[in-house]
Amino acid sequence: MKLTQHIYLVGGGRLGLGLSHESDCHIYLVDGGEALALIDTGSGLDTPWLLRNIAAEGFDPHRIARIFLTHPHIDHAGGAAYFQQTFGAEVVCSAEVALSLASGDEEPTGLAECKRLGWYPEAYRVPACPVAHPVSGGERFQVGELTLSVISAPGHCLGHMAYLLEEGGSRQLFSGDAVFAFGRVLLEYLPGADMWQYRQTMVALAKLEIRGIFPGHGGFSVEYGQDFVKAAAEKMVHAHVPGNLF
Numbered sequence: 001m002k003l004t005q006h007i008y009l010v011g012g013g014r015l016g017l018g019l020s021h022e023s024d025c026h027i028y029l030v031d032g033g034e035a036l037a038l039i040d041t042g043s044g045l046d047t048p049w050l051l052r053n054i055a056a057e058g059f060d061p062h063r064i065a066r067i068f069l070t071h072p073h074i075d076h077a078g079g080a081a082y083f084q085q086t087f088g089a090e091v092v093c094s095a096e097v098a099l100s101l102a103s104g105d106e107e108p109t110g111l112a113e114c115k116r117l118g119w120y121p122e123a124y125r126v127p128a129c130p131v132a133h134p135v136s137g138g139e140r141f142q143v144g145e146l147t148l149s150v151i152s153a154p155g156h157c158l159g160h161m162a163y164l165l166e167e168g169g170s171r172q173l174f175s176g177d178a179v180f181a182f183g184r185v186l187l188e189y190l191p192g193a194d195m196w197q198y199r200q201t202m203v204a205l206a207k208l209e210i211r212g213i214f215p216g217h218g219g220f221s222v223e224y225g226q227d228f229v230k231a232a233a234e235k236m237v238h239a240h241v242p243g244n245l246f
Ligand SMILES: [Zn+2]
Pocket: 071, 073, 156, 177
């Protein structure tokens, strides 16, 4: 589904538009011309479905040069190993994500708790995905003719990153689970959540002067991103909790 000149929605499950496996977050494809990128990979539980969506938009997945992971939660990062191993895509993520993907430790990813809650099958294992050079924020990456910047955005969990795309004079924010349409946030009782870091993140995001916001779940907006992030930040700086996504 084409959202802007260079951004496509190619996946998203029960908490999205029902385009791919029910456990998948929104998965965005960035078309940089000679190279493609994905923002998050979904859970990896039905990657063939995702590949069919990518092909249906006219893209060859072999051109996916980079995978940008927002955070270690499995609905976002579980499919990373597949794209790394199958297409040789470089995985861009924080040290915290890299550690959990390399070790298979299910606590920081929230997977252990999610299994206890019955959200994922007990047999589900995250395939190992070694990442040589984790990012910490401030890095810039080329995807063909486009540039994506890394923004450290902890709070929802440790090691959460957002990604900013410069597109036709506008800034488009891939916000993961940090902030959503209508200024909602996602505070969960999972390992690594931190309300004070979340507040600092939101204040920083509100200074970016974005246009579109493309979060990990729920709605997205090609126009009113700045209003939504500002609304969440204003709540937090007054010590109030914005509306939660769930
Ligand atoms: Zn999450």
